[in-house]
Amino acid sequence: MLNHLQLQQAKPKRVVVLGGSGFIAGAILRKLHADGILAIGLGRPSLDLLKPDAAGQLAEALNPEDTLVFVSAKAPCRNMQMLTENTLMAEAVCAALQQRPVAHVVYISSDAVYKDSDKPITEASCAEPNSLHGIMHLTREVALRQEYSGPLALVRPTLVYGYDDPHNGYGPNRFRRLAAAGKEIVLFGNGEEQRDHVDIEDVAELVRLIILHRSTGIANAVSGKVVSFCELAQFAAAAFSPKVLIKSLPRSGPMPHNGYRAFDNTAVLAAFPGFRFKSWHEGMSAICACQQQENK
Numbered sequence: 001m002l003n004h005l006q007l008q009q010a011k012p013k014r015v016v017v018l019g020g021s022g023f024i025a026g027a028i029l030r031k032l033h034a035d036g037i038l039a040i041g042l043g044r045p046s047l048d049l050l051k052p053d054a055a056g057q058l059a060e061a062l063n064p065e066d067t068l069v070f071v072s073a074k075a076p077c078r079n080m081q082m083l084t085e086n087t088l089m090a091e092a093v094c095a096a097l098q099q100r101p102v103a104h105v106v107y108i109s110s111d112a113v114y115k116d117s118d119k120p121i122t123e124a125s126c127a128e129p130n131s132l133h134g135i136m137h138l139t140r141e142v143a144l145r146q147e148y149s150g151p152l153a154l155v156r157p158t159l160v161y162g163y164d165d166p167h168n169g170y171g172p173n174r175f176r177r178l179a180a181a182g183k184e185i186v187l188f189g190n191g192e193e194q195r196d197h198v199d200i201e202d203v204a205e206l207v208r209l210i211i212l213h214r215s216t217g218i219a220n221a222v223s224g225k226v227v228s229f230c231e232l233a234q235f236a237a238a239a240f241s242p243k244v245l246i247k248s249l250p251r252s253g254p255m256p257h258n259g260y261r262a263f264d265n266t267a268v269l270a271a272f273p274g275f276r277f278k279s280w281h282e283g284m285s286a287i288c289a290c291q292q293q294e295n296k
Contacts, residue, residue: 001123002210002217002271005151009212012103013065015039016060018049019072020095023165024108024157024203028069032211033202043072044288047109050088055095056219062096067211070144075110077136090140094147097173104214106149106207107144109137111158111196111220118259120264123156123218153210155203157221158263162200163287170282172197175236180291184245185237191230191248193259196222199283211274222263223277 015032019025020041032039034062047057049072062068074082097105112134115126129135138241141154161172168174170188178185203221210219265277278286 001267002215002219004213004215004271005204005262006212006214009209010214011035011037012067012211012214013038013209014063015067015069015211015288016062016102016248017041017069017071018047019043021093022071023162023167024160024200025071026108026164027162027200027204028071028142028207031201032210034286037206037211038126040089048205050085050094053206054092055099055270058092059098059099062102064100064102066102067106067214068097068102069106069108069207069211070201071108073136075133075136077131077133079134081133083136083139086136087139087143090143094143097108097148101148101150103144103146104253105144106210107141108207109154110134111222111261111263113138113141113156116182116261118258118260120224120262121220122264122265132261134180151216151253153215154218155207155210155217155221157203158196158198158223158261160200160203160221161197161287162282163290165200171195172236172280172287175233176194176239176284176288176291179236179240179244180288180295182240182242182244184247185233186249187229188249189251189255191233191246191258192228192253194228195257195261196224196226197232197280197283198223199278199286202214202277205275206272208270209275215271219271220265221268222265223279224263224265226260226262227280232280235281235284236288239284240292
């Protein structure tokens with residue numbers, strides 16, 4: 001749940017986004033700049049949070065009136081080395097905040113912190129991760145809560161997609177690119193698992209609203225609807241000509257999240273009545289249209 005320290009929207013003096021060259025950080029910066037908000041991105045090579053002097057360097061770059069958006073991470077976190085590195089990055093940020101506290105912190109976490117459930121997950125659901133990626137984000141959340149005493153918002157996106165996504169992850173991003181290139185789409189099993197997917201522009205807009213209201217608490221960045229990977233593949237395949245084939249491969253392990261991971265976004269919509277998340281169909285239509293335009 002979110003609480004607004006500013007009931008009326010008010011632009012901060014400055015926003016500093018850690019991870020400024022990344023997919024999510026870049027979208028947030030574009031959204032803030034479009035709203036006329038002074039925002040800067042900090043990231044490698046100018047600021048490497050794994051360097052010994054990172055905390056001091058970050059502290060010197062911060063002002064007391066700043067809003068700090070912490071996006072920077074080595075993700076997805078797949079092994080213990082990455083877990084250690086991500087924890088060290090958070091340690092540097094926490095140390096900088098102790099040296100130079102700011103007016104507001106927004107941390108971009110992940111829905112991976114939640115325990116699997118056969119019911120839609122809300123902000124009040126149990127945070128009990130079963131992956132190193134989820135453990136990493138929950139560790140960072142706890143560290144920020146403990147080390148930073150000012151206003152803190154935790155944003156937990158589910159699977160994020162967008163036209164400029166660099167990761168090409170299984171789902172909308174990969175399926176669209178394969179279909180556009182005339183290559184077959186390969187599904188794990190029959191692609192029957194149902195997941196929520198959120199458009200990157202919606203994540204950025206939610207962060208903008210949280211900044212303007214200086215909101216605190218937890219916000220799930222989720223569309224509130226599930227769709228199967230098979231449906232996503234069929235949509236992508238039909239969006240380009242000639243229509244590509246969809247192939248199924250036997251699974252090498254158990255189906256992630258028991259094949260179902262749904263979310264309830266009621267709390268976010270109540271916090272920001274004028275805001276809505278795109279449906280997967282709207283989002284996929286938009287990125288496929290962008291791809292079709294690029295292919296001309």
